[in-house]
Amino acid sequence: MGLTSQSTGIFLIKEMLDIKINPEKDIVIALAGNPNTGKSTLFNSLTGMRQHTGNWTGKTVTTAHGNYEYKDKNFILVDLPGTYSLLSSSVEEEVARDFICFGNPHATIVITDATSLERNLNLVLQILEMTDNVVVCVNLLDEAERKKIKINLDELSKILGVPVIGTSARSGEGLDDLMEAVYNVATNMTCTNPLKIRYNSAIEDMIEDIEPSLNNICEGKLDSRWLGVKLIDGEDSILKSIDTYLNYSISEDKNLIDIINRSENLRYEIASSIVKQSEEIAKQVVTFEKTDYNHIDRKIDSVLTSKLFGIPLMILMLGIIFWITIEGANYPSQMLSNMFFAIENKLTELFISNGWPQGLHDVLILGVYRTLGWVISVMLPPMAIFFPLFTLLEDLGYLPRVAFNLDNFFKKACAHGKQALTMCMGFGCNAAGVIGCRIIDSPRERLIAIITNFFVPCNGRFPTLIAITTIFIAGASNSPYQSLIGTLTITGVIVLGVMVTLLMSKFLSKTILKGVPSSFALELPPYRKPQVGKILVRSIFDRTIFVLGRAVAIAAPAGLVIWIMANITVGNLTLLDHGANFLEPLAYAIGMDGYILMAFILGFPANEIVMPIIIMSYMSTGAMIELDNLNALRDLLIANGWTWLTAINVMLFCLMHFPCGTTLLTIKKETKSWKWTSVAFLLPTILGLLVCFTVTSVVRLVL
Structure with a gap:
């Protein structure tokens, strides 16, 4: 009532x-x-x-x-x-x-x-x-x-x-x-007379016995019949809520407790009565003109969710989406970059014409503004392409099939099948993937999904992965199919990220987050014609702009820090040089150099700026710059000691290192715990260091 x-x-x-x-x-x-x-x-x-x-x-x-x-x-x-x-x-x-x-x-x-x-x-x-x-x-x-x-x-x-x-x-x-x-x-202009479920005689007799007492307790605040059913059902959560709402402890009412204790085996009867009545009503009002009304959907599912074709088709579709994202993002990214650098020139002229201090110009324009320009021009185009494509699959009804295909793998990892969906969201942005973990009911399994979400690369890491793949793998083949080789390599990195996600989920479920995977109802909705207009609006405003806003908020102060590190000198070396020299022994052990590790550390606010920091460090420019083409980048990297082993380790560490600032901030908000935020920081970092050290040691031993 x-x-x-x-x-x-x-x-x-x-x-x-x-x-x-x-x-x-x-x-x-x-x-x-x-x-x-x-x-x-x-x-x-x-x-x-x-x-x-x-x-x-x-x-x-x-x-x-x-x-x-x-x-x-x-x-x-x-x-x-x-x-x-x-x-x-x-x-x-x-x-x-x-x-x-x-x-x-x-x-x-x-x-x-x-x-x-x-x-x-x-x-x-x-x-x-x-x-x-x-x-x-x-x-x-x-x-x-x-x-x-x-x-x-x-x-x-x-x-x-x-x-x-x-x-x-x-x-x-x-x-x-x-x-x-x-x-x-x-507005009470229509009077309703809702159907009330009729239960078996045992339940109805109990309701009749306790309803007078419940009327006095409820005082019109709750429907006494419904409350009686909930008492017989005996579910703890609702009883606690009722106690709080009525300001009355039902657990201390002896007469009611006696009835509740007598009704321990009736919960199934209550649920069964609801199901039976639903069936009876449906028979009266629903007519099927075709017995095979979902024949086409079942036929499609027999392929997309089959043991033989389900996983390969899923990987193929993922590869196509990445290829479209990679190829499609290049041109708008270049246009945005040119626009931001054109605006930078105008801002520089404004500083000069007004006689403002050169130091202020360098900090605000070469530091903060240029970093923001990099983040936006590199992040926005891939997100604006990936998220609509991802939402298109969601609107078509394919994403639940992805969860179905991967459910058994996550079950073996003692994790939740819905983690497959949150992992897919992480490809666009790990922060969005962490937020998506809310769909997982179990707190334990939700934590596993949150902590391991960063093992799939977001669009912020794609520029680094793509550049290295193009230069050292696809470029080394001297083949007309370089674009295809690059796409297959990136897809292979994604598959590796999924495998690491499963392994780390298993590790967590057997150590600090022990437990048995919970069951859940996974409904495969009908395939539907996507609404392109609504997809664009929803993906751009709900996902792209939201994630970009967080990244920009973190990237602005990062630009200031990066400029200070590259321009403040102690002795004959900048702070960046000192940091790189300090990290050199660790970097050598994992097949990299100190400047690369410094780039990952300074790229903590946004992964998009890792490669620009590496370029800035090697060229000693004091500000982030962009090279004209990949050939120039290849020459620069090789001149500074890069080999194929360096490239492999940078790709592995790019896949497995600490989450970016935006993602960690989101993890803290979702878990409300510094403990689990720290675990999410340390787990991928330690694993990345161990993997790179192992690969480097084996290669150096063999060669």
Whole structure:
């Protein structure tokens, strides 16, 4: 039934979401549903760009809320985590349940998939037990029509006792009807009579016995029947939440505890009753004109998820994406670089014309500004290409197939299958991959995914990997297929990164993060035609700009530090020279030199500036510069003692060394722990040093 005082509900909503609410005008709507039902698409269609994303208070779960205007009201739409149930087996389910039950939204929209209505009705029935103010949205009607599935929406509405609206959120069909229904329910213009689940006689008798006592305890704040079911169910998390909400310790009520103790074996019966009722309702309202409605999807999956072709096709697709990213990023990157250096010349003229100090010019322009220019010109083009391609695969429905293909490997590593998705996000940016680890329910497995995410190279490391590959591997072949050789080499580096991720996940799960991998429901959604326009907007604004902003914030002070190191002298040597000389013994042992190690250390804020620092160090210019072509870079590196062994070690250390500043900052925010942030720093660094030392020692011993 919800709270009797709307102001109390508003207070709880403020506390959960940290947002301001005007009780006179604002209407809060919860948006719930299973994963892959188009919930996010509907949320984006209604709210547009008026969205805010952040962590749920006290939880590592991402939530979003946005606004839309309808008639005379401002609707605050809260996009709850996608969940299959509210039986609270994960933090996502707990967040969704607590908001609907204790946050007292004015109405709850439950999104269902028209192609899988029977399964989705499980969540619908659970929510109908908690609140009367519900609107059921049957989404993906276009997919259902394509598969010759018909749903009697009017009959479904009569059975459930609440408004049922059919939509195709991708095309906007039905959204006006949905907003009207939500408006009427939220403002009490439509009276609902929701269906309540009927359980077996043993459960119903228990509910009848304790309901009078619960009525006195609830005082109208909660539905006493629903509370009775939760007591019989006996799930600890919900009972603790109820105790806090009612300010009453149910565990100290002897009569209720006696009933709870008698109901230990009834949880399965409760879940079974929900499933059976969902099946019965679906039989009444769903008609299949074709028994093989998902024949084409199954046929595609028989290839993309097969043991024989699944992994090779995944690697091939990954290689194609990297090839497009590498080839496509060169031209816009060069254009941005030219633009930034042209602006730099104008800024220099401004300093000269105004007679400003030369030292100030060198610090701000040659140090801070030039570093920012490098980071943006090198980072932005690959991200602007990679993220849309990655989002395209997501929109097509292919990424869950990637998780399916890799699930067995991660299970053997005692990690979570969803780590495959977060690892893929790391290819674009490791900071984004760390944020993506929120989809993993288990805290132990989430930590493993966070700590090992840096073993797959982000786009910030690609410039270094590509340059070295082009010069020392593809270039050394003197073949017309140099571009193909370079792509295969980079793909091989990626595969190595995945193997190291699995090995380190196994290592962590057997040492400091011991545990058994948890199970999870992995749904393979239908293949869908991607929406290119929305993909571009979502990937550029939600991912590219977000990650670039963090990198720029860290790169600016880094430019100052780099300039100081390259220009402040002690004796006859700069601080950079002193640092390189100090690191020389360690660098020699791992097949590099002191300047390379200094470049990695000074490149801590952003991996994009590692190669420019190496060039600056060798040329003693005091500021980062760019060489005209790769031939000039090859000559410079060889003149400073580089061999194929140096190149291999730099690539290995580029793959395995400490995360960049942006990623570490994100790890600290996600884990709220300096301990795990330190582990994420030390683990890849120590491994990189050991691998490079081993390779160098073996080669020197053999040769």
